Amino acid sequence: MYADRKSVFIDIQPENVRNLRKWFDAYVASFNTGDSDFQKNITLKDDHSRCVCREIRELGSQIGLFQNELLLCEVIGLFHDVGRFDQYARFQTFADMLSVNHAELGVEILKENKVLCCFPEELKDLIFRIISYHNLADLPLEETTTCLFYTRLLRDADKLDIWRVVTEYYSNSTTHSNRAIELSLPDTNNISREVYEDIMNRQIVDVRHIKNINDFKLLQVGWVYDINFLPTLEKIRDRRYLEKINAVLTDSVEVKEIFSAVESYLYEKLKDNMVQLYA
Ligand SMILES: [Fe+2]
Structure with missing residues (x-):
């Protein structure tokens, strides 16, 4: 191998x-x-x-x-x-x-x-x-x-740690905001249609589609589609990164659909038990 x-x-x-x-x-x-x-x-x-x-x-x-x-x-x-x-x-x-x-x-x-x-x-x-x-x-x-x-x-290791950074940040951002982490994006209530479509089509989010902080959070959710090794997927599941991002997004129908799509992808891949996903 x-x-x-x-x-x-x-x-x-x-x-x-x-x-x-x-x-x-x-x-x-x-x-x-x-x-x-x-x-x-x-x-x-x-x-x-x-x-x-x-x-x-x-x-x-x-x-x-x-x-x-x-x-x-x-x-x-x-x-x-x-x-x-x-x-x-x-x-x-x-x-x-x-x-x-x-x-x-x-x-x-x-x-x-x-x-x-x-x-x-x-x-x-x-x-x-x-x-x-x-x-x-x-x-x-x-x-x-x-x-x-x-x-x-x-890239897998980098994403794992960015998930750590952002999930810790999102849970404290109302008291300690850092514009550098949020890339100075506006904090509006919606999510962009193109971002929704990227994720529902099982594609990583195109950075050009990101218009606000919710889109930025969803970009990180869509990274699940860009993971290469099984132990990385296991860590995503065990550290509950997706659930933590879900908890800081508004509870809309679209958000529910997105998380259901991404979670089924994650569990499908884990069930396949593929060690080298890209092969
Ligand atoms: Fe990095």
Whole structure:
């Protein structure tokens, strides 16, 4: 199983990862301005990066990856959003459409600072490609199976932690709102027809259809259609992420239909017991 992931020799030692973590700590610390509102969003992405690193490692061990492969997982988890800090410092937003593509910016930062100089060219290049693809709507299917394998694992881990961040946020947002998390969207009562249709057609929500905070919450609901590995689906079920988002949406017929559609998809896939959903 997963034999297709082994076309690149992954020569990574635990010491490499320890050193990369030190670089990451110092890099994040360099954004500390003493301004507490600004710092809150730097800390948000610092915590998210570390959590994605943990999530991807756990997913990797659940699907039986070897030690060196798990170390690669840690590296891509830790650095996948390294562009977020500079993005926020320069534009005060996490909305790529209003600023820069944070994945590409992250790759530029890693290259400029020669952060991955301890690795051979082929491995460095693989890591850059995985990071640059992690936020794309559609993956470049002409890519190598190794690259697509790790990109899919990273995207699963990233979503798992974003669900943690947003569900914690939604349950407290009436008292502590953060425009950066909500991407500065208006808080209207409706949901957009196109968003409803995307989800009912079992498609991930097209970001161009998002007009308000409810749509944004539904975008995260529709991510269930873009999950690649069985342990990720099990975590979505066990952590009750869908139920938590449902609880912060108005109780309309459309919302009920959406959750019924997405939950049946989730339970269908879990019942199929498919380990590698995209195969
Ligand atoms: Fe992320």
